[in-house]
Amino acid sequence: ALAGPALAQATKDTLIVDLPGDVATMDPHVQWDTESYSVYRNIFDNLVTRDTAGKIVPQVATAWRYTDPTTIVFDLRTDITFSDGSKLTPADVVFSIKRITNPAFRSPQLSQFDQIIAADVTGPAQVTLRTKSPYPVLLAQLVKLSIVPQAVVEKLGDQAFNQQVLGSGPYVLKSWQRGVASTLEANPGYWRGATPFKTVTFRAVPDIATRIADVRTGRADITRGLSPDDTAPLKNERNLQVLSVATERVTHLFLNPAIGPTRDKRVRQAIAHAIDRDAIIAALMLGFPKRADVMLTEAAFGWVGDVPFWPYDPARAKALVKEAGAEGAEIPFLTSPAYDRRVNEAVQQMLGEVGLKVSFVMVDQPTFLRRRQGTPEEALNMAQGRWSCACQDADGVIFPLFRTGSQWAKFSNAEFDTAVDAARVTLDEKERLTHYRRAFTILRDEVAAVPLFQDAAIYLARRELKWTPTPNEAFFVFDMKWVP
Amino acid sequence: MIRLLAGRLLQAAVASFGVLTIVFFVMRLSGDPTLLLVPEGASAEQVAQLRAALGFDRPLVVQYAAYLGDLLRLDLGESLVQRAPVAGIVGERIPYTLALAGGALLVALGIGIPAGILMAVHRGGLLERALAALVLAGQSLPTFWSGILLILFFGVYLGWLPTSGADSPASLIMPAIALGALTMSTFARMARISVLDELSRDYVTAARARGLSVWAAVSRHVLRNAAIPVVTIAALEIGNLLAGAVIVETVFAWPGIGQLAIQSIQARDFLVVQTVVLFVSSVYIAMNLLADLAYAAIDPRIRGRS
């Protein structure tokens, strides 16, 4: 019963993936947590997708054009069949959009698509979407929209469909043992060509140490979720490789300008000066992540490279704290087990050195989210964040985080609001970029947050597996190869 | 006996109801899962809309009544997160949980009871001390640590046992040992105490005066008498083995209900948590009933009382 390394030779039929958890739903229109996403996106095709460079490229749609700022027309492929043999038609695309945007369906992803107010079949291979207002992020959102077969869903009903999903993607769901593993089999007639592995098994292994042990013993071929420290003892293992990629997440410190000592801009500035981001990256993160100066990564649209953040300058920080009369001020820091403890502790020490006393308030993740989105008092003065909109666009990041009136924003700045509002309603990329540069400058000057670094996603794989991970943490088995 | 059982069942029903009520309200106090279900950028209206659609905007008492109503109709509901019937979600985990609990119990009983008996019979001797150290060692290491040491040693370095998962009988060995170790000490101590207790009784001396050897007296007379407290403990421990195995299940990626419960608590998947707790408390109660039956099987005094 041992899947020893010996078996891993020659042709590789089965790829075994260790994920930290099981798929929550196979139905791509329901949950979109990383685990579910990693699995079901191998079963479905999307209207558009991203290439390894991050560019939005055709998938089911071959081409698209705006007929006016709120109307976009997609031309579709006609050679795609679902794995049950039926054809993927424009009606399926429209059905998928209407399904996920139907409030009665209660899709957790609804808010990503609720700008779409109409979807119609406008030709034998054409669909047309209309949005409420000009919506520049539409394509980026559609990257995440999987196309489901209307006939099957309607026949089975939502609940049964979730159990036995069926799509047009490279793999077909073969079995799903809840909480244990799900197994996919190659879709023989896949339109993009032959799949690299006959079978792919995704196993749920919550503990990272166990996942690493699995890959070391060949029980699994790849796993994700390593921290930089985990990689150190693996360096010398000849059978293994560590893969890493900078993701679209920025690990940052949220500062609450609405309450307490952080109401004073000088204190916020002092915090910015007090944190030695390079030391954290080099010593704690072993150089895996890249430093971030703005609240966005290069992987996303809207990123600007010319708004440098405040430099590490503890002396200046001390002076600012003194100036603000905040020496010894207590700074409550909201956190949950989901956030890197070591970064928090390092920050605590660094702020301690300039005279600010950080005290942690640890809550569990649901409570963290509730408080972080609650009143400024509930959100406390500081918190770590690792934001991802999975849309790779500034609008999905700084708008909800800082725009007045957003649940998350405790920051309010009219000029900033104007900039992000404007960037939201134009399709002109140059113009949007200008607005975002303005917005980032305001965020920097007001120190609404301290961007720390661009997160790295670290994978451990058997040496033979060839694959380039992408910033959006997608997990397309189709893009992998086994080279013994 | 029948009256006793009926009485126990009634008490059990009350206890289950208590468990459900506690868990229902504690869970609700911890906040609802709406925010976990929406993308990070969702607006306040979108959140409120989903909350209303899920029914979490109703007063708690109304939600509680609705839940009890469903329960009476034997409807355990649908998981918010997985969009699947809770009965199925929990049900699929139960075989694994039972396998793990059974394996752990086997380890615990198989090692703990003989060790306890040996310790009692060799009281004060070197063997007792050696066994005591072994038994207590099982209870003095955090599972999350001993678990990873087991994995590294038997899984990675020796390559004897699978490092994770639940796909072969071999996968069960390490988790069962890690989980059983804790319970093993409980059983060993209990067995030691009750055997010691029995050994000091006159009937043992009397049996030896009839020419029985110590071991004959132990096997023919003492063990049955010492069994009752051990049965009681076994019944109590099984509940803990079922859903208390959270850490072992996490470390060994064992898909039991303990892990499910923790994940569901963290996801505020109320109905799943409630169902797990309902299941565990039913098993606990069933075990206690079984223990009562076992007493009767062991002890003619109880049998005679019917």
Next chain:
Amino acid sequence: MTAPVLEVTDLAVHFPGRTGAPVRAVDGVSFAVAPGETLGLVGESGCGKSTVSNAVVGLVPPTRGSLRVMGTEMAGATRATKHEIRARVQMVFQDPVTSLNPRMSVGAAVGEPLLVRGLASGAALRARVDELLEEVGLRPEHAQRYPHQFSGGQRQRIVIARALALRPDLLVCDEPVSALDVSVRAQILNLLVELQQRRGMASLFVSHDLAVVRHVCDRVAVMYLGRLVELAPRDALFAAPRHPYTRALLAAVPEPDPVAQRAKPRVPLAGEIPSPSNPPPGCTFHTRCPFATERCRQEVPSLRPLGESMVACHHAETLA
């Protein structure tokens, strides 16, 4: 004669039985104890002696019947009255080991009744405790010690001192010497007799040892399976036992004198004592009685006077 200290009329105590049928531990017992008098209560194990004494001191509620202490009816008395009466009736238990709280000093134990009833405290309490200890033949410095530092006989003295603290009118002694060593028994019996005489205190003395009962009691009541079978002045009872059970009991007591003992007539009783939850009909003794007739199997004999004695046997006259 003055009013009795204790008057028990038709007392019954039933316990809920495991099998459903109640345990008729005491079933219709009547007797009285006069001031200064010691009434002995004898009978075999399980016949209800302890239950009677527990009912008398209020530790078990009677199922039926009346209990008058110093003329006050206990049934339906107010809490305050009961509290008051309880002080008048105190008890000495069989086992001196379990009669004393092992974690409480002797002084605290003896002084407790006075302390909790607010009768003495501080130095007065200590003085009173010393007095009580001396009265039972212990030394005042013993007050600081704990029960385990005393021998069985000394512990029983402590128990007696505690019972005397409230100057009771009636002392109930439930087998006060049967747990003690032979050589120590004499000390306690002497003490009890001395206290009776010195204080003129009435007592109810429970024992299964007829020689002991004869030694300390003025009158003796014999119980069998929850009922009184004979109630007689001491000398009458020992000289001329009226009930066949009393006779058998007297015959069964081995006398510490080989000559007398071996010469004694043997009245062998066959069989075992029946269970109080399922007493035989008629005279409860008929299953073991060598003289039982058909009448005994059907008709319950009532306690009736015969000479100086009261006896519950249909054939008492013919046996005499």
Next chain:
Amino acid sequence: MTTEPALIVENLSLALGRANLVDGVGFSVAPGEVLALVGESGCGKSVTAQAIMRLLAPVIRQTGGRVLLAGQDITALPERAMRALRGQAMSMIFQEPQAALDPLATVGTHIAEALRRPLRDVRDQVLQMLAEVGISDPARRIDQYPFELSGGMCQRVMIACALISRPAVLLADEPTTALDVTIQAQILDLLRRLAAERRTAVVLITHDMGVVADIADRVAVMYAGRIAETGPTAQIFARPRHPYTSLLLASIPRLTDAPKSALAVIEGRVPTPAEFGPGCRFASRCPLADDTCRAATPPLRDMGDGRLSACFHAEQLP
């Protein structure tokens, strides 16, 4: 008596740590004879019996003396051989009959165990034995559990267990203390009859002088781990040759005494093994004690009339 004694105990000494629990105890019993071993609680009666059976608690060591069973020295016998003797050549019955029976085993199982055979093979023999010890309806009782029997019946079952293999020696450790007087009389009668009929040598341990008077042929009075005096029953009662015996007899209320008269009292208490000094162990409570008594251990001396007494002043006693 001319027959060879069935059991001889010579100079038996037992120790717990440094304390001497039993010190040079010796006695013998002839077949068919009942020897009563009397003494107060804690004086070492039970440990003596346990030492004879070699069933001492591990903490107690035998420090001297020997035990002869039908002339054979069993002191150094290996455990296996000893096991063969227990229940066969010598048996034992206990004070609490209910406690000495395994609550979960039936009457028949217990008795068959003494025969070392499964019950079904020896059922008839067991039934016969039950009838012999006076249990009515043995066919029903044989499959009952101890809790279904009264104390007297349990003691009969114990006796049946002890006697079914026709042992030469029966050690009875306070067999009637827990029973009612009427039941006690039945059990004593039974023992007397069995001793006479089967020629069993009985060592009866008791603290009740009444029981001794009733059944014993000879008496050994123990005090604090030593024999104070031994001799034929009638003589010991008629004229004790040790102050302890005489005080003991005087302290017991009798049906012939004047009621409410003062009983003789033995002051003080039995010394614990830790308190044993060099002299006579009764010296601290003895009205006759002098410095000799406190300094030296009085040896057991032959008083002529078949009696031994361990008192320097034996002759001074009336």
Next chain:
Amino acid sequence: MRGVSPGMALILLLLVAFIVAALAAPWIAPFDPLRQSLLMRLRPPGTTVAAGMYLLGTDDLGRDLLSRVLHGARASIAVAALSVSISLAFGTLLGLLAGWFRGWVAIAIMRSVDTMLSIPAILLAVLTVAVLGPSFLNLILVLGLTRWPRYTRVAYAQTLQVATLPYIRAAEMAGAGSARILWRHILPNIAGPLMVVATSEFGLMILFEAGLSFLGLGIQPPYPSWGSIMSVGRQYVERAWWLTVFPGACLFVLVLCVNLFGDWLRDRVDPRSQGR
């Protein structure tokens, strides 16, 4: 019975040593347990720097492990001691009441014991921490309030037993009220078995806190407890063995000592195991 064997003496000595080390941690710890030095991460035992020697090495933020283990003893022992005290007090009180008053009081109390016992302690703890948040105080409350049924059961059974003893009846006859009887007469006499439960629970609580630390719900950073040091160190089992081995050894030895102490105590207080 007063004698303490040399083995037991050693155990008692170790226990005292642990307690002293925990109490004196601020004075005997060579470094500030919270002081990080990112450049000195994961240094092996014996590493020397200008400020002194990292006798047991450093942790993943470059903090001195010895100092953290010493301070961790404080947290671990304090959590165990306080939570045991709370559940002991609460559970005993309920057990006393149930055993003394019997009737519906006992039914109500013992049914809630059943209820509590049938929810696995760890789930209840996680649930409660989810509501209250994992602060030190809440941790103690959670542990204290989930573990009381064990004491209640023992206290109840013991009270039922003791309540029938003559000295309790004597106290009743003396006129003592329920409160006095429970406090002066029953409690001192059932304390032994309760202490036995408390010792075994003490060991369990230390492990329980460690387990909760593993789930991220134990003592919160940056403050150390043995459990939290170990659950962090677990990630470095191969690379920095000292992070788990030293606190693990401390935990092991302490729990072992406490358990042995408990067994010894049990053999002493259990009247049945005292030779008759």
